[in-house]
Amino acid sequence: MLGIQHIKFDSMTYVLHYKNGNIKREGRGLSFFYFAPNSSIVAIPLGSNDLPFIFSETTNDYQIVSIQGQISYKVGNPKTLADNLDFTVTDGGQYKKNDIEKLNQRIINEAQTATASFIHGISLKEAIRSAKKIEANILEGLKTSPAINLLGIEIMSASILAIQATPEMARALETETREKLQQEADQAIYERRNFAVEQERKIKESELNTEIAVEEKQKQIAEKKMESDVQKAENDRKLREMQIAADISVENQRKQLIEQKAANDKKEAETQGYVIETTLKPYKDIDWKILTALNNNNDPKLNISLAFRQLAENADKIGNLNISPELLDSILNNKIQK
Numbered sequence: 001m002l003g004i005q006h007i008k009f010d011s012m013t014y015v016l017h018y019k020n021g022n023i024k025r026e027g028r029g030l031s032f033f034y035f036a037p038n039s040s041i042v043a044i045p046l047g048s049n050d051l052p053f054i055f056s057e058t059t060n061d062y063q064i065v066s067i068q069g070q071i072s073y074k075v076g077n078p079k080t081l082a083d084n085l086d087f088t089v090t091d092g093g094q095y096k097k098n099d100i101e102k103l104n105q106r107i108i109n110e111a112q113t114a115t116a117s118f119i120h121g122i123s124l125k126e127a128i129r130s131a132k133k134i135e136a137n138i139l140e141g142l143k144t145s146p147a148i149n150l151l152g153i154e155i156m157s158a159s160i161l162a163i164q165a166t167p168e169m170a171r172a173l174e175t176e177t178r179e180k181l182q183q184e185a186d187q188a189i190y191e192r193r194n195f196a197v198e199q200e201r202k203i204k205e206s207e208l209n210t211e212i213a214v215e216e217k218q219k220q221i222a223e224k225k226m227e228s229d230v231q232k233a234e235n236d237r238k239l240r241e242m243q244i245a246a247d248i249s250v251e252n253q254r255k256q257l258i259e260q261k262a263a264n265d266k267k268e269a270e271t272q273g274y275v276i277e278t279t280l281k282p283y284k285d286i287d288w289k290i291l292t293a294l295n296n297n298n299d300p301k302l303n304i305s306l307a308f309r310q311l312a313e314n315a316d317k318i319g320n321l322n323i324s325p326e327l328l329d330s331i332l333n334n335k336i337q338k
Helices: 078-084 099-119 124-128 131-143 146-151 166-284 289-297 300-313 325-337
Strands: 003-009 013-019 020-026 031-035 041-043 049-058 064-075 152-163
Touching: 013 031, 013 078, 020 078, 031 041, 041 078, 049 099, 064 099, 064 124, 064 131, 078 131, 078 146, 099 146, 099 152, 124 152, 124 166, 131 152, 152 166
Parallel strands: none
Antiparallel strands: 003 031, 013 020, 013 041, 049 064, 064 152
């Protein structure tokens, strides 16, 4: 009606309302009336965008590798972006041009440039295993790119989803890897067997060392027992020597005792002999007959025996003398009766 229009945007859209070439209003989520003949409205989407990509690059060993990933970005400076790309909308809110695709293509081109500079310097095997490094190179390339900075956008992240070689090369790598894995498996089996043999050797060596230690201990025990036996024999010898020495000492003392006793007995005998000799000396020159008389012995048998002795001494003076048993018996009996 008379060229006056109403337009409304959501909160994720930054709006620039140009009137006669000058900014009349700007902001997020605006809703306003405007006069269409002299107005131009620019709508910049502020939400983050995920931009998928697939690159085919050649490694330094002349192998083609396919890199698949995604870049996330958002508009950091809407006015800068509006100065470089056309985001003008119609009265119905539709973009007059599709510059969003141009923006995406510029980002992809910069990402591919950063990726190619890295991939061209490494081999195929390294490229397949370099997802994190490729992500870092893409982020660094985009954040330092002057073209990206002029667009007023912010790179949020870069993700590498897949890195693949050609089917033929993939099969070759799989075969090589399979062979290498088989070799590693064989090496692991060899090392495991070798380890088992080494462990068995260590066990046997430990057993032998144990037996040697046991033999050494037994040898030490035998030597210790021998030393103990020698020491015991030496102690027994010393005890026997001490016993013999004690016996010799006792025998020497007994010998001395016997000699002393013999000397004492001899001295006592000599003393007794001297006493007897001294006592009998007065009777030495006296006739035995006188001694017999002095003895005053009244025994008839003794007197008869003395009489017969007297007869025997004077036998040469006697002619014949007959003494019968009866006579002798009668004499003895009479004498005894008296």
